[in-house]
Amino acid sequence: MNYGNLSDLGQNMMLRRQGAGLKTTLAKLTSELTTGNKQNLTSHVRGDFGPLAGLEGSLSRLDGFALGRSDLQLRVSGLQTSLAAMQTTVAAFGTDLTAAASLEQPDVLDAKLASASGRMSQVVSFLNTQVSGQFLFSGMATGQAPLVSSEDIMLHINGLAASATDIADFTTQVDAWFQDVGGGFETLVYGGSDQSQSGIAISEQHKIDLPLKADDQAFRAILRDLAVATAISEGTIAVPQDEKRNVLSQVGQGLIASEQALIAMQRDTGVTERLLTEADVAGRVERGILDMARSKITGADPYETASALEAVQFQIETLYVLTARTSQLRLSDYLR
Structure with missing residues (x-):
């Protein structure tokens, strides 16, 4: 640097200006080395933000799908848990009733029958399961409980018992x-939507359905059998012992048959869980690729940045030495 033609004030101003510029460059390089990102993107991409905007849009969509899948995975897991618990409750009670009804031991049958009310309450509770404030078996109406309480259901059933002429009636x-369309269950018990959840997007390419609702015929059959057993257990309707064994045997067999429907539901729900997992894995892979592409645009090469930072530090040190020397010049030294 040649300062021979500059006045002392001019030299001082030039040194300050160069020092300020080097400090700015130092701060920029330090930030880039720390964050790994370019500080001046506009200059780096030369004003063309189109590719970067496209990548950011794709990443935002992927994040939206990932968030939706996370919520769905919780709900599907809740469905699977409820179905498994229901299967255990129904199968065990059905087997107990069928076995007890085959014996000519009223006390044994009554002992097995005593849990009917509790079993029905459990099934209703399973069908009213909530996850993250959403009812799982209400179809589109996730904010509404699909079923009234088991006690309310039995109030209606007890009314039927009071008007029935015999157990067959x-x-x-x-x-x-x-079971009837427009019957008591549909008008007085079920509070969910008529429409199931379908066509839920889990990625750009895939959608899933959540078809299970508490008004499914399989669930109605389970509740019907449990309601009959509960009414007999509580003595709401008088039944001769022979007919009682016959009716409860049919109830038990009906519950055992319902277990197969619950197993099929669990199988289908498992397929949905697998689709969600596969979509999640694919989404993470795609996001990784897009992150790498974005990093190529916005990222600062650590080796180049470190080299540039070292060069700037050397320039600043040189400038400090030069500034110190020029500040020590005296007129007497110049005239010698």
């Missing part, structure tokens, strides 16, 4: 009440 009325 009672079971016929109960069956119609649960």
